Amino acid sequence: MRINSFILATSAVVAALFFGGAYWSLDRVFDNIVRTNAARASDAATRITFAAMYQLMSQGWSRSQADDFLRSMASSGTGSSMQVQIYRGPLVVDVYGVIAQPELDDVLRQSLATGESVRIDTSEESRHVYPLLADERCLKCHVNATPGVALGAIEVRQEYAGLLADARRELLLAFALLLPLAGILAGAAVWWVGRRIENAVASLQEEFEQVGAVSDLKALVVAERDFGFVELNRIDDALRALLDKVRGIAVDKEILTFEIGLLEKFVITADVVRDWREYVCRLLIDINGILPAHMLFSIFKIDDEMFDLEVFWFGPVTGETKKRMEFHIREELLRTANFSDTGAFAIHHHIANTDGLLIELSDDEVAVRVKSFFVDKPKIGGIVGIGVHAGVLEDETRYLVVESVLSTLLNVVGSVKAIYKYTRDLEYYATRDPLTDLFNQRVFWELSSYEVGRAQRHGYSFGLLLIDLDNFKLVNDNHGHAVGDTYLQRFARQVQGALRDGDILARYGGDEFVALLPEATQETVVVVAQRIRAAIEQLEIVTPEGVRLHGTASIGLAVYPDHADSTKDLLMFADNMMYRAKVAGKDQVAVPSQDDVVEIFRDISQKSLMVIEAIENQRVIPYFQPVLDVATRQIVAYEVLSRIDLEGQMIRADEFVEIAEKIGVIHRLDMLVLERALKALSAQGHDGEIFVNLSPRALVFSEFARDLRRIIAASDVPPDRIVFEITERDTVKNLALLERFLIDLKADGFKLAIDDFGSGFSSFHYLRRFPIDYLKIEGDFIANMLNSDKDRTFVTSIRSLAREMGIAVVAEYVESPEVLRELERMEIHRAQGYYIGRPAPQIIPRDWQPPA
Structure with missing residues (x-):
């Protein structure tokens, strides 16, 4: 109306x-x-x-x-x-x-x-x-x-x-005369009021009809007008006040859509990590649908590594504009101490839209808005920026859009850079020993297996040296782990310098090193071994207290195919020879004679017989090592380990598992240990998880899966309490077979863990392909992380990777309260090691107490 x-x-x-x-x-x-x-x-x-x-x-x-x-x-x-x-x-x-x-x-x-x-x-x-x-x-x-x-x-x-x-007639006559006059006066008043209001409203409507976007709203000027009535004038004043408020909070639909799109871009996928530069180019094109942005840039620093400055342009750009923008960017970087050395990086320019208009800017047209973040642990820092027209940042809404863009850029590019850096580090440490920078045990096995195949094809021999430092435990005990680490690093450089070009040196573990000598006869191997022994004798370390330490080593050698035709047998032979060098007085090279060869293989045969008899007579004893929940300080799980009772002497698993695998009885050994362990834990009242080592070699036996399910079903232990650890003693040739087996276990309700994660490439293949619940970090990284920034970074990286994938982390080799406190600070879920509890046939109380 x-x-x-x-x-x-x-x-x-x-x-x-x-x-x-x-x-x-x-x-x-x-x-x-x-x-x-x-x-x-x-x-x-x-x-x-x-x-x-x-x-x-x-x-x-x-x-x-x-x-x-x-x-x-x-x-x-x-x-x-x-x-x-x-x-x-x-x-x-x-x-x-x-x-x-x-x-x-x-x-x-x-x-x-x-x-x-x-x-x-x-x-x-x-x-x-x-x-x-x-x-x-x-x-x-x-x-x-x-x-x-x-x-x-x-x-x-x-x-x-x-x-x-x-009287009534006269009254009606009087009213009849008054009514037309009153009607005329009322109509005139209504017309006058309506005219004033309609004119004002029409003028206001015409002004509002000019608004088609938020930018029009902000440019709208509503003239002050007099409606002729105090109340209507108050409404007009309130309307203009409301307009001022709306200008401050109004956001274009396109901007809201863009902001929603930005939230989606926070998802970091493998494609984004791989093609992150294309991602930023697409982001820049999307930004220009909302506001004119000439360029984006990013630069990051992770640990002490400075990444290059990446500049992304919306379209083709003149050389002069590039220089002008580089100058503005450097000016911004100089304000940040972490990036003040602007000569430490190169600058790379990228074009998002090669068919776009040529970008040519003057100093007055350039406005650079930057955003940065820096954290100390891990050391990550970065700056991202956006180049826009100078007037854009004066608009509050567009200013907020710019802030959102920069936050997205920080998140995405920073995450990409960190993932790239830590993935590269993980890949590096998967092949390298972080302390000595030598190849690790996993790479040694792969290279030695490759060398066996190459020697078979070409018909030549090669040598293997097992080098064990003499009395290294005394160095650690008397002078501390820091001196011990320095000793190992210097020792590795001494040995490396004594090898031939093309020889391969690896740290096998602890104070043991192995060397592969391709295309070498026994005489050549002996010469190199003696040269290594002499180089080690020249080693001298001065402790902070001024004590001079010298080194010696016992060296055992083996030659393919004279002493063995497989890598494991070669290593066992060299290990026996190294033991003979120790017995003979240390600081020696044990060169095998024909009698030594016969005797060593007789010892290996005796060990094989010992394993078979232990299985037949059920002298395989399950031992249990507790796993601690770091946050609650309660024992929540046990790892099942195996021992052989040899006339009262307990033989550790590392002394017979490889032999069991070699002679093909590993599946019987695993089943026997599992069956006895489940009975013992149930009898002792353990109701938590049970970690069981699973050898990939056992999968080749068709009855393995059947026996596994039968034993667990008979034990009445729910499948979700059993965690199978995938070990990496051998490279699995058929990953598809292992994958099917593990997926079947997962479907049955069992849990899966990767043991010694980070010790080799297989760990990453397993993590990518299998439905993993736990990562057990390689113990060397845990043991050394208080003294090595590299080890600490590696542990932090694994924890971050596991957290992103929803996987729990178990730290092995926890042997001191300091390491446990650091694990708690790093939010590692569980801990296992001698400080928590040594392997034993009996379990300990659930409420854990630190050892006295």
Whole structure:
């Protein structure tokens, strides 16, 4: 409804109510006035009639005079609204007789009987009956009366219907004359008010119709206008105030869509990591759909490695503009201490849209907005920036968009750089020993297996040296691990320098090193071994206390194919020869004779027989090493280890597992240990998880999976309490077979763990392909992380990787309270090692107490 129509209709209703109410009120007033006047007139006429009649009666009137008087009174009202009639009562009739008068009705009889006046008002007339009461003066003539008795009555009738009708007619005539005038005045007022309001609203509407986007809203200027009414002017003021507030909070739909898209871009996928530069280019193109942005840039520093500065342009750019932007970027970097050395990195430019318009900017057109973050542990820092037109940042909404873009860029590029850096580090440490930078044990096995195949194909021999430092434990015990680490590093450099070009040196573990000597006869191997021994004798380390330490080593050697035709047999042969060098007085090279070869293989055969007899006679004993929940300090799991009881002496697993694998009884050994372990743990009341080592070599036996499920079903231990550890003693040739087997175990409810994670490439293949629940970090990294930043970084990287993948982490080789406290600070989930508890046939209380 239009406002003028509403005002007009409202005015009509109000006028109708006003005139109707006025008419009704005046009608009531007139009615009351007429009736009141009629009552007064009746009373006056009665009194006058009575007074005149008494005056005549007191003079003594005759009957004819009385009749004449009564007729004259009755006829006096003819032609007027008032009529007066005098009635003779019964007492008077008794004395003076009947006269001609209207018949008495009930009202008259009531008044004569009671002596009280009666008044009756109808819509047509007013009727008053006044009784004529006798007093002492009347008794002279009316001897049969007493004082106060009604002798007669005077009736006055006054008609006022006509009078009221005339008054109403005149009132309606007056209203009929006023209504048109009032209507004209009301219409004029409505037109004037409506015109003013419509003009103002039309002007306001025209201004608002110009708004098609938030930018139009912010450019809109609403003129101050006078509506002619204080209230409407207040509404106008409030509207302009609301407009100012809306300008501050309004956001374009396109900007909201863009912001939602930015949230999706926070997801870091493998594709983003691989093609992150293309990702940033696409992001820059998306940004230009919302605001004009010339370029994005990023530079990151992780640990001490500075990555190059990457600049991304929206379109082709002139060389002068590149230099100008580089200058502005360097100015921003100089304000940050971590990046103040602007000469330490190169600058790479990328074009997002090669078909775009040429970008050419002056200094006045360039505005650079940057955002940075830096953390100490791990040491990661970065700066990202965006180049926009100088005026863009003055818009608060677009400023917020820029901040969102920079946050996204920091998150994505920073994560990509960190993932790239730590993945590269993980890959490096998967092949290298972090302390000595030599190849690790896993790579040694792979290279030695490759060398066996190559020697078979080409028909040549090669040598293997096992080098064990003499008395290295005393160095650690007397001078500390820091000196021991330095000793190992210097030792590795000494040995490396004594090898031939092409020889391969690896740290096998602890203070043991192995060397592969391709294309070497036994004589050549002996010469190299002696050169190594002599180089080690030249080693000298000065401790912080000034103590000079010298080194020696015992070296055992083996030659393919003279002493063995497989890598494991070669290493066992060299290990036996190294042991002989130790027995002979240390600091020696043990060169095998023919008798040594026969004796060593006889020892190996005896060990093989020992393993078979232990399995047959069930002398394989399960031992349990506790696993601690770092946060709650409770024992929540046990790892099952195996020992062979040889006449009261417990033989460790590392002395017979390889032999069991070689002679093909590893699956029987695993089943026996598992069966006895489940019974023992149930008997001792353990209700937590049970970690069981699973050899990939056992998978080749068709009955392995069947026996595994049978034993676990018979034990009544729920599958979700059993965690199978995938070991890496051997490279698995058929990963597809292992994958199917592990997926089947997972489907049955069992859990899976990777043991010694980080010790080789296989760990990463397993993690990528298998549904893993736990990562058990290679113990060397844990043992050395308090003294080695590299080891600490490696552990931190594994923890971060596991957290992203929803995998729990178990730290092995926890052998001191300091290491446990550091694991708690790093939020590692579980810990295992001699400080937590040594392997034993009996479990310990659930509430763990640190050793005294």
